[in-house]
Amino acid sequence: xxxxxxxxxxxxxxxxxxxxxxxxxxxxxxxxxxxxxxxxxxxxxxxxxxxxxxxxxxxxxxxxxxxxxxxxxxxxxxxxxxxxxxxxxxxxxxxxxxxxxxxxxxxxxxxxxxxxxxxxxxxxxxxxxxxxxxxxxxxxxxxxxxxxxxxxxxxxxxxxxxxxxxxxxxxxxxxxxxxxxxxxxxxxxxxxxxxxxxxxxxxxxxxxxxxxxxxxxxxxxxxxxxxxxxxxxxxxxxxxxxxxxxxxxxxxxxxxxxxxxxxxxxxxxxxxxxxxxxxxxxxxxxxxxxxxxxxxxxxxxxxxxxxxxxxxxxxxxxxxxxxxxxxxxxxxxxxxxxxxxxxxxxx
Numbered sequence: 149x150x151x152x153x154x155x156x157x158x159x160x161x162x163x164x165x166x167x168x169x170x171x172x173x174x175x176x177x178x179x180x181x182x183x184x185x186x187x188x189x190x191x192x193x194x195x196x197x198x199x200x201x202x203x204x205x206x207x208x209x210x211x212x213x214x215x216x217x218x219x220x221x222x223x224x225x226x227x228x229x230x231x232x233x234x235x236x237x238x239x240x241x242x243x244x245x246x247x248x249x250x251x252x253x254x255x256x257x258x259x260x261x262x263x264x265x266x267x268x269x270x271x272x273x274x275x276x277x278x279x280x281x282x283x284x285x286x287x288x289x290x291x292x293x294x295x296x297x298x299x300x301x302x303x304x305x306x307x308x309x310x311x312x313x314x315x316x317x318x319x320x321x322x323x324x325x326x327x328x329x330x331x332x333x334x335x336x337x338x339x340x341x342x343x344x345x346x347x348x349x350x351x352x353x354x355x356x357x358x359x360x361x362x363x364x365x366x367x368x369x370x371x372x373x374x375x376x377x378x379x380x381x382x383x384x385x386x387x388x389x390x391x392x393x394x395x396x397x398x399x400x401x402x403x404x405x406x407x408x409x410x411x412x413x414x415x416x417x418x419x420x421x422x423x424x425x426x427x428x429x430x431x432x433x434x435x436x437x438x439x440x441x442x443x444x445x446x447x448x449x450x451x452x453x454x455x456x457x458x459x460x461x462x463x464x465x466x467x468x469x470x471x472x473x474x475x476x477x478x479x480x481x482x483x484x485x486x487x488x489x490x491x492x493x494x495x
Contacts, residue, residue, distance in 0.1 A: 153177040155220065155248065158231025159184055162379070163256070163408060166308040167231060170479035173309070174487075179221060183235040186215040200234070204269020209237040216240060227252065227490060230278075234259075237270035241277040252280040252490045256305055256408065260291035263401035280490050285403055301489050304431075305408045306482040307415035307472070311381040314389060314417045314469070321386045328352035329421075329451050330391035332378055332409070335359040338400055342444050344368040349448035352455075356387060388418040392461060393439075393454050395447070396422030406431065411477050414438065414468035419461050421450055437464065437471040 154171055158164040160182040171178045199205070205212065212235050228244045228251040230236050236253075244251045253275075259268035275281060276296030283292060284305050292300045329351050331343065340363035346353055353372045360366065360373050378384045388394055394413045398404035405427035413420040414432070422428055424440035432438035439454065441447040454461055476482075 151175055151177040152226045153179070153224065155225040155228045155244070156180045156231065157183060157216065157228065157233075157236060157244075163308070164231045166311050167254075167479055167483060169310070170308060170483055171229070174480055174484060179223075179225070181216055181219050183212060183216050186212070186219055201267050202265055204266040205235055205237075206266075206269070209239060209270060213237065213240040213243070217243060224248070226250075227487070229254065231255075232257065233271045233274065234267055235270060236274055238274045238277050241274045245277065245279075250279045250490055250493065251277070252282065252486070253278045254282040254486060256284050258285060258288065258402045258404075260288055260295070261401065261403050263399065279493055280486075282486055285405070287403060299489075299493065301486065303482050303485065304427075304475075304477050305406065305411055306477045306479045307408070307411040308479045312385065312412045312415040314415075315382070315385060317386055317389055322390055325383070325386045325390040327354040327374075327387070327391045328455055329393045329395065330354045330356070330387060331395040331397060332356045332384070332387060333397060334377075335361075335363050336399055336401070339363075339397055340365040340369065342397065342447075343372070345444035346448050346451070347372060349445065351448050351451050354391070384412075385416055388413055388416040391418060393421050393451055394418045396420055396428075398423050398425070411472060414465075414472040415478075417465045417469045419454060419464045420468055421447065421454065431475060431477075432468060432471055437468045439464065 154176045156168045156178050160180050168178050168180050225248045228248050230253045232255055233253050241251055259271050272295055275292060280299045280301060281292045281297040282301045282303060283289060284303060286302060289300050289302050334357045343353060344365035347368050355369060355373045356375055356378050358376050360369060363369055378387050396407060396409045396413060398407060405425040410422060410428060410431065420438040422438060422440055424442045428440055434440050439450050441450050
């Protein structure tokens, strides 16, 4: 008897690839088609990225659809899973439904919010044609229905059982990645003033991420910047495990109440020091499984307390991972729930 086959349309990198591999671990035969690798223009061109962001791939939908369909192998799939979907328009979703039946979408971003401009134009037009839309924000549920969604499921983001599992750290890795307080993430306008204030308050900060040179506070943050990003799974894990404290910053424009870091840091047995929100308080017991704050001054105070107390950091790292596992916010668990919902759909 053959394994059930899933056509996975999404980026073949980062957390999208983690989800594809998690589906394989669940026993599915997964075929990944990356629409970004099939982009009608040179895929790494800066101009293409700007065009996508500002126009939502205007005038390119038909070519993207043809390229994706031409890349699908000749075989039967039981379900089509679209991860993200910014390049997937209604014409492609309709054709995938015609060929394979059920087509679902899982999106960890906020395509209904104001932050990303026209980036999600194709996605929003395609929403009514999916059999199931999966979102990670409560506010997105009604917004998806208002956009024409047939069925909407809300879930949390998740960390990966393999990529975000604690591992032995070598002496070389420890020397390379050891930090006091780390933040891993891209510059956003509200993050610059926050981190600059931490530096002013004496927090020994290390920043990994893109676009920090755009920050107005760059002169303050530049000594803290360690590089443009950490993309290899092992390096990312080493950064979290070698930091005494890891910050979890949200994107206010993305309407975040938790982020992927909210799950990856505890999964890797790091000490999560994040903004105090209703979701974070629901996910972790404050001061027992994670540490929360509501201002940069409170954050700096919490960091100073943690850096001076090794025993407490050890307790938080162990208790945080234990709670993360109890919450079940792992890729396999979340994807299992999504597929259960998808296979239970009428028709």
